[in-house]
Structure formats: structure tokens, C-alpha cells
Amino acid sequence: MEKERSRDQREGEGRKEDENDLSEDLKEVSKLETGEDETGRHEALHQLRQWISNNPRIKTCPTDAGFLLRFLRMKKFDVEGASVTLERYLRMRQETPEWYRDLDILHPPLLDLVSSGCTFVLPGRDLEGRRVIFHIAGRVDVHKHKSLDIIRTYHLILESLVSNPEEQVRGFTYIFDFKDVSIPYVALWTPNQFQKAIGQGERYLPMRHKSVNLANPPLGFWVIYEFAKHCLSDKIRSRLKVYHTDKYLVEKIAKENLPREYGGTIPATEMGKMCKEELLKHREEVLALDGMEYEVEKEKKGWSLAKVFGIGNKNKNHLHSPEEEWHSSFKVPSGLPLWLTAVMSFPGLPKLLTKFSDDHDVIGEVEGHVQAGDHVQNLMSAKEFAKLHV
Numbered sequence: 137m138e139k140e141r142s143r144d145q146r147e148g149e150g151r152k153e154d155e156n157d158l159s160e161d162l163k164e165v166s167k168l169e170t171g172e173d174e175t176g177r178h179e180a181l182h183q184l185r186q187w188i189s190n191n192p193r194i195k196t197c198p199t200d201a202g203f204l205l206r207f208l209r210m211k212k213f214d215v216e217g218a219s220v221t222l223e224r225y226l227r228m229r230q231e232t233p234e235w236y237r238d239l240d241i242l243h244p245p246l247l248d249l250v251s252s253g254c255t256f257v258l259p260g261r262d263l264e265g266r267r268v269i270f271h272i273a274g275r276v277d278v279h280k281h282k283s284l285d286i287i288r289t290y291h292l293i294l295e296s297l298v299s300n301p302e303e304q305v306r307g308f309t310y311i312f313d314f315k316d317v318s319i320p321y322v323a324l325w326t327p328n329q330f331q332k333a334i335g336q337g338e339r340y341l342p343m344r345h346k347s348v349n350l351a352n353p354p355l356g357f358w359v360i361y362e363f364a365k366h367c368l369s370d371k372i373r374s375r376l377k378v379y380h381t382d383k384y385l386v387e388k389i390a391k392e393n394l395p396r397e398y399g400g401t402i403p404a405t406e407m408g409k410m411c412k413e414e415l416l417k418h419r420e421e422v423l424a425l426d427g428m429e430y431e432v433e434k435e436k437k438g439w440s441l442a443k444v445f446g447i448g449n450k451n452k453n454h455l456h457s458p459e460e461e462w463h464s465s466f467k468v469p470s471g472l473p474l475w476l477t478a479v480m481s482f483p484g485l486p487k488l489l490t491k492f493s494d495d496h497d498v499i500g501e502v503e504g505h506v507q508a509g510d511h512v513q514n515l516m517s518a519k520e521f522a523k524l525h526v
Contacts (some may be wrong), residue, residue, distance in 0.1 A: 158302075162305055171213075173215060177205075180208050180366045181204055205304060206304045210268065212345065222342075224339070225342060227430055229425075235288060239288060241416055251409055254269070254272055256404070256407055259407060260390065266308055267308055269307070297422075298342060305344075310349060313351045314354055315382065330416065338372055345375070347375055395407055
């Protein structure tokens with residue numbers, strides 16, 4: 137992993153390991169999907185390794201083709217785009233270690249979420265040949281697990297699977313089933329966590345997210361759905377589908393590859409145990425990623441006009457943090473951030489999500505919170521808000 141190896145050594149290793157990375161069928165798929173060919177791949181790997189070697193902030197980073205190709209394939213062999221994503225990925229891991237480090241399948245919370253059939257990867261593939269990451273929200277024990285455990289489990293699965301060239305080329309399908317989801321499950325998530333999980337997952341993890349499917353949305357789901365939808369790029373938004381039944385799954389996944397609870401033959405808990413065994417095979421390589429080192433630019437202390445008036449950084453080489461990047465690319469309809477943030481953050485959120493309850497005055501709750509929050513301005517009235525979604 138050491139960056140200090142000579143460039144000749146790295147290039148020599150690269151030429152050997154780059155050969156026969158894909159089967160003949162996958163070569164055709166990758167050429168169509170990512171524009172990959174033998175000549176372009178060798179040149180892109182050479183340029184990316186050279187960029188890593190010349191980047192003073194990158195202290196330790198893998199330079200093998202298996203690692204670098206996940207970024208190149210994600211960005212369709214745009215070396216500049218791949219280098220930007222790689223640097224953001226390294227910085228993200230450095231700045232948010234609680235999400236991305238020590239991803240150990242033997243860690244009890246992660247092991248439980250996988251083995252119990254809450255969050256796991258199906259043993260088979262969908263009809264497009266992709267691996268399917270399956271989440272059954274109703275199975276999460278909210279008294280035992282936090283949202284952090286769920287986030288870390290997803291990252292563990294993704295980091296384990298993406299080392300496979302086939303997954304780098306074909307990408308992933310996601311199934312989120314919210315049937316029988318509890319209000320406490322929704323309350324696990326803060327707006328900031330939700331924002332970061334979605335934004336970073338799309339932009340900084342070297343994966344191709346090809347299909348995102350949400351099934352059986354509960355009452356009040358529209359609040360989270362609207363928030364999530366506007367955190368995503370137009371491309372991912374076009375791949376996001378919401379279904380009010382899980383019967384659609386057979387249109388995407390062969391019935392025999394589904395959990396028994398969805399028409400297949402193998403129970404979800406058994407699939408979870410199979411997933412655990414697969415993750416155990418990747419345990420050492422995933423933990424080895426913690427050896428990567430990136431020097432995060434320290435923010436200068438003291439006052440400045442830039443801080444007081446929000447003047448942007450004029451340094452073209454300045455790399456914004458993942459959170460700064462998310463805010464700068466956050467595309468929302470006019471007015472959405474204010475009213476939705478207020479709704480998502482007020483203490484009565486669990487009651488809001490059950491807005492049809494006879495003993496709860498939703499509009500009164502929202503108006504009361506808005507009136508109490510002097511910092512919220514130009515907020516649409518609670519009645520206007522309610523009309524949009526009732």
C-alpha cells in the first residue's frame with residue numbers, strides 16, 4: 137500500500153496485474169458502460185498513479201489496479217474525475233472515521249444486522265446481473281441499534297463487494313423495504329445524518345449505483361422521501377423508484393433469488409448468514425483500508441472577511457470537505473430547505489409522521505414550532521405545507 141514505492145515499481149506491477157482483469161463478456165459490458173479498453177486502461181492507471189505520487193496530501197494509498205479501477209470505472213475512465221473522487225474518498229474516511237473505519241463484520245452490531253436478515257446482500261443477482269443490497273427496515277431492533285450501525289453496515293457491505301471487478305462494472309441494485317416500519321425507526325435518523333449518508337454515498341464512494349428501489353412506504357414517508365430525493369443528483373433521482381407493494385420485485389430479480397418472505401425459497405435470516413460468510417472472506421482487505429492516510433487541510437484560526445461574509449475560497453487547489461461539496465451541489469425547489477429542515481428537526485416529528493392520528497394536531501405542532509423558532513424566516517405556513525402532502 138505504501139506510496140513511497142518507486143514509480144517504476146508501481147508501473148511494472150500495474151502492467152502485470154492489469155491483464156485479464158475481466159472475462160470476455162465483462163469486457164464487452166465495460167466497454168459499453170464505461171468506455172474501457174486495454175490501451176485506455178493502462179494509460180489511465182499510469183496517470184492516476186502518477187497523480188497519487190505527486191499529491192502531497194496523500195500519505196498512504198493503495199496503487200494496485202484492483203483499487204484504482206473502482207474509481208476509474210465509476211467515472212468512465214475520466215482520470216481527472218477519478219482523481220477528484222479518490223481524494224474526496226480519502227478525505228471523507230479521514231474526517232468521518234466513525235462511519236468508515238474499523239468496518240469489521242465481527243463487530244457485534246454489524247454482525248447482528250447482517251446475520252438477522254436486516255441488511256444483507258442477496259446470494260444471487262438481479263436480471264441485469266447486478267448484486268442486490270437488501271434492507272428490511274421492519275427487522276431493525278431500534279432498542280439495540282442506532283442509525284450509525286446501519287450506516288456502517290452498508291459501508292462494510294459495499295467496501296467488501298466493490299473489490300470484485302464485476303461489481304465495479306455492473307454496479308449495484310438497492311432494495312429498501314419499509315413494510316411494518318416503526319416510528320422509532322424513522323426517529324433514529326437526524327436530517328444531518330440522512331443528508332451526509334445520501335450525499336457521500338453517491339458522490340464519494342467508488343460504486344456505480346444503478347437502481348434504487350423503495351417498497352411499502354409507511355404513513356408520513358413523504359417527508360423523508362422529499363428530503364432524500366432532493367439530496368440526489370438528477371441521474372440517481374431518475375433511477376429511484378417507489379412502490380406500494382413488494383410484488384414488483386419479480387420484475388427485477390428472479391423469484392428463486394429472493395428471500396422466502398418475498399416469494400423465494402431461502403429465508404432472509406439464512407441469506408443474512410450467507411452474507412456474513414461472504415463478508416468474512418473480505419474482512420482483512422476491508423480492515424486494511426484503515427491504513428490509508430490523508431492530510432486534511434487545517435482551517436486557519438481567527439476572524440477573516442471570508443468567514444464573516446461567506447466569501448468563497450479563491451484557491452483553485454482547495455479541496456472542499458464532503459459536507460461543503462454536498463451543500464454546494466444540493467439542488468432543491470425554492471423554499472424547500474427552510475420548511476423541510478424545520479419539520480425534520482422539530483421535537484414532534486414522530487407525531488407528524490402519524491399525522492392521521494385522531495389525538496394529534498399536526499398543523500398546531502408545526503405552527504407552534506415555527507413560531508418558537510425566531511431563526512426560521514420566510515417559512516411557508518403550516519397550512520400551506522399540509523396542503524402539499526395531505
